[in-house]
Amino acid sequence: MKNIDLSFAAEQSHYKILIGEDLLKQEIFTDILKSDTVFIVSNETVAPLYLDTLKQALSDYRVHTYLLPDGEKFKTLDSWQLLLHRMISVPLRRNDTVIALGGGVIGDIAGFAAATLNRGMAIIQVPTTLLSQVDSSVGGKTAVNHPLGKNLIGAFHQPSLVVSDISTLSSLPKREFLCGISEIVKASIIADNDFFEWLGENSQSILSLENNVLADMIERACRIKANIVAMDEKEQGVRSWLNLGHTFGHAIETCAGYGGLLHGEAVSIGMCLAAKFSHEQQYLSLSDKQRILTLIEQFGLSTRIPAHLKAADLVNAMRLDKKNTSEMLTLVLPEKVGQVMIDRAVHTIEVEQFLIKEMS
Numbered sequence: 001m002k003n004i005d006l007s008f009a010a011e012q013s014h015y016k017i018l019i020g021e022d023l024l025k026q027e028i029f030t031d032i033l034k035s036d037t038v039f040i041v042s043n044e045t046v047a048p049l050y051l052d053t054l055k056q057a058l059s060d061y062r063v064h065t066y067l068l069p070d071g072e073k074f075k076t077l078d079s080w081q082l083l084l085h086r087m088i089s090v091p092l093r094r095n096d097t098v099i100a101l102g103g104g105v106i107g108d109i110a111g112f113a114a115a116t117l118n119r120g121m122a123i124i125q126v127p128t129t130l131l132s133q134v135d136s137s138v139g140g141k142t143a144v145n146h147p148l149g150k151n152l153i154g155a156f157h158q159p160s161l162v163v164s165d166i167s168t169l170s171s172l173p174k175r176e177f178l179c180g181i182s183e184i185v186k187a188s189i190i191a192d193n194d195f196f197e198w199l200g201e202n203s204q205s206i207l208s209l210e211n212n213v214l215a216d217m218i219e220r221a222c223r224i225k226a227n228i229v230a231m232d233e234k235e236q237g238v239r240s241w242l243n244l245g246h247t248f249g250h251a252i253e254t255c256a257g258y259g260g261l262l263h264g265e266a267v268s269i270g271m272c273l274a275a276k277f278s279h280e281q282q283y284l285s286l287s288d289k290q291r292i293l294t295l296i297e298q299f300g301l302s303t304r305i306p307a308h309l310k311a312a313d314l315v316n317a318m319r320l321d322k323k324n325t326s327e328m329l330t331l332v333l334p335e336k337v338g339q340v341m342i343d344r345a346v347h348t349i350e351v352e353q354f355l356i357k358e359m360s
C-alpha cells in the first residue's frame with residue numbers, strides 16, 4: 001500500500017499529514033525535531049500497545065513519557081495541570097517537542113498543554129483511533145471539558161506533523177471504530193456527495209478493515225477537514241461546518257456525563273437530529289434526510305437520544321455552545337448531502353419542543 005503524504009496549508013501554519021501502514025516503525029520524526037528532547041503523552045491503554053515502537057523510532061533522543069488514565073472523564077483541567085507539572089519538572093524547553101500518542105482525548109489534552117507551556121511548544125500528533133486520524137489530529141483545536149460544557153477551555157494550536165499509522169487500527173474496539181465512521185459520514189455530508197455515496201457502496205470493505213479502502217477513506221476525510229480549516233483556522237465562519245451534529249451531540253455528552261456516551265456516538269445522534277430539524281425547517285428535502293438517516297443506520301451508528309436525558313437540560317447545555325453569538329442558538333444544518341448552512345437565529349423554545357417530540 002502506498003503511503004499518503006498530505007499537506008495542511010493555511011496562512012500561518014503548514015504541516016504534513018502522513019497516512020500509511022507501520023509508520024511508527026519508520027524514522028519519520030527526525031527532520032521535524034528541533035532539539036534532542038521529546039515528551040510523549042499517552043494513556044494506560046495505548047502505551048502498552050505502541051509506546052515501545054514509538055520509542056525505538058526515537059532512539060537517538062532523550063524521551064520522557066507521561067501516561068494519563070484512560071477516558072473522556074479525564075479530559076479535565078486537573079489532568080492538564082498534572083501534565084504541565086510533569087513537563088515543567090523535566091524541564092521542557094520551548095524548542096523541545098511534545099508527541100501525543102493516542103486518540104482524541106490524548107491529542108486534545110496534550111495539544112492544550114503544548115499550546116500553553118512556555119506560551120507554545122511544537123506538538124506532533126500520532127493518532128491511534130480512526131476518529132483521531134480523520135478529525136481531531138488535524139486542524140489544531142485543543143481543549144479540556146468543563147462540567148457544564150464540552151471543550152469549553154482550550155486553544156487553537158496547530159501540530160507540526162500528523163502521523164496516522166493505520167496499522168494501529170487493528171487493535172481498536174469496533175465501538176471506537178464506529179465513532180470514527182461517524183465523523184467521516186459528517187465530513188461527507190458537509191462537503192462531498194460523491195464521498196457519501198462511496199461510503200455507502202464500500203461499507204462492507206470498511207467494516208472488514210480492508211487497509212487500502214481505509215487509507216483512501218482516511219485521506220478523503222482529512223482532505224475535507226484540512227480544506228475547511230485552511231479557509232478559517234480560528235472558526236470565524238465556515239469552520240463551524242465541521243460542527244455538524246455537535247451542538248446536539250456535545251449537549252448529549254455533557255448531560256449524559258462525560259464518557260457515558262462516546263463522542264462519535266453523540267455526534268451520530270446529533271447528525272440525525274440536525275437532519276430531522278433541518279427538514280422540519282424546510283432547508284433539507286425529505287429524500288436527502290432519508291439518505292442521511294439510512295447511511296447512519298447502515299453503519300450501525302447510534303441514532304436515538306438516551307431515554308434518561310431531559311430536553312430542557314439538553315437545551316441548557318446548548319446555550320453554552322461556543323458557536324452562539326447571541327441569546328439564540330447557532331445550528332449547523334444540512335441543506336443537501338454535500339452542503340450545510342449555519343443558522344445563527346434558532347429559538348431555544350423551538351429546539352426544546354423538537355427534542356421533546358423526538359424523545360417521546
Ligand SMILES: NC(=O)c1ccc[n+]([C@@H]2O[C@H](COP(=O)([O-])OP(=O)(O)OC[C@H]3O[C@@H](n4cnc5c(N)ncnc54)[C@H](O)[C@@H]3O)[C@@H](O)[C@H]2O)c1
Nearest residue numbers: 045103104105106128129131132135136141168171172263
Ligand atoms: N480537536 C478536534 O478537532 C477534535 C475532533 C473530534 C473529536 N475531538 C475529541 O476527541 C475525543 C474523542 O476521541 P477518540 O474517539 O479518539 O476517543 P479516545 O481518545 O477516548 O480513544 C478511544 C478509546 O480507544 C483507546 N485506544 C486508542 N487507540 C487505540 C488503539 N489503537 N487500539 C486500542 N485502543 C485504542 C483509548 O485508550 C480509548 O479507550 C473527544 O474528547 C472529542 O471531543 C476533538
Ligand SMILES: O=C(O)C(=O)C[C@@H](O)[C@H](O)[C@H](O)COP(=O)(O)O
Nearest residue numbers: 135139141150151239242243246322
Ligand atoms: O475541527 C473542528 O472545527 C470541529 O468542529 C471538529 C469536531 O469534530 C470536534 O469534535 C471539535 O473538537 C469540536 O469543536 P468545538 O469547538 O465544538 O469544541
Ligand SMILES: [Zn+2]
Nearest residue numbers: 183246263267
Ligand atoms: Zn467531533
